[in-house]
Amino acid sequence: MERSPLPELLNKVILQISELPGYGEKSAQRFIENLLKLPRAEAKDIVSTLLELLEKIHPCSECGLYTEETVCQICSDEERDRSVICVVEESFDAFAIERTGKYRGLYHILGGRLSPLEGITADELNIEPLLKRVKESNIKEVILATNPTVEGEATATYIHNLLKNTNVEVSRIAYGLPFGAILENADDFTIAKALEHKVKL
Numbered sequence: 001m002e003r004s005p006l007p008e009l010l011n012k013v014i015l016q017i018s019e020l021p022g023y024g025e026k027s028a029q030r031f032i033e034n035l036l037k038l039p040r041a042e043a044k045d046i047v048s049t050l051l052e053l054l055e056k057i058h059p060c061s062e063c064g065l066y067t068e069e070t071v072c073q074i075c076s077d078e079e080r081d082r083s084v085i086c087v088v089e090e091s092f093d094a095f096a097i098e099r100t101g102k103y104r105g106l107y108h109i110l111g112g113r114l115s116p117l118e119g120i121t122a123d124e125l126n127i128e129p130l131l132k133r134v135k136e137s138n139i140k141e142v143i144l145a146t147n148p149t150v151e152g153e154a155t156a157t158y159i160h161n162l163l164k165n166t167n168v169e170v171s172r173i174a175y176g177l178p179f180g181a182i183l184e185n186a187d188d189f190t191i192a193k194a195l196e197h198k199v200k201l
């Protein structure tokens with residue numbers, strides 16, 4: 001059998017990284033190549049930060065936002081409007097909205113989007129806990145801020161249907177954001193406008 005000239009360890013790590021969603025073999029190779037080019041101390045520093053991250057960061061027990069605490073800073077902030085929940089796909093979407101400083105309510109992180117192609121069903125998303133929060137806390141409004149992509153729209157529609165027989169007001173973030181955009185990549189102004197012009201569903 002022909003042996004690959006690639007050292008086994010290199011092969012292994014590139015394979016592991018390229019199995020992450022969104023990373024092909026090329027981007028995995030580029031990452032490892034750049035890491036190996038760094039002075040060893042610097043590269044080890046990055047890796048030890050990653051290890052620390054895996055040790056300390058986990059989802060908030062209430063909203064699912066990445067945090068070092070049990071309950072995140074936003075959920076434990078008494079100044080926030082506790083009657084509004086903004087539903088986003090990922091923590092980084094919430095961080096992008098936070099950057100605008102325009103939103104004072106709470107969040108709910110789904111941990112993804114419905115995607116039949118990738119086999120992601122409602123059971124795999126943080127949807128049940130959202131319904132529980134809406135039922136058990138004094139929530140008046142849910143803003144659906146999933147991304148304006150086919151999957152994001154389908155996810156918003158799915159959650160909207162589940163909330164229809166509750167008393168909560170449901171709205172959808174407005175666009176401003178071009179269809180196909182990803183919230184965490186949008187500029188602050190666009191996100192602020194999208195929130196400001198949200199439409200009641």
Ligand SMILES: [Zn+2]
Nearest residue numbers: 060063072075
């Ligand atoms: Zn939280």
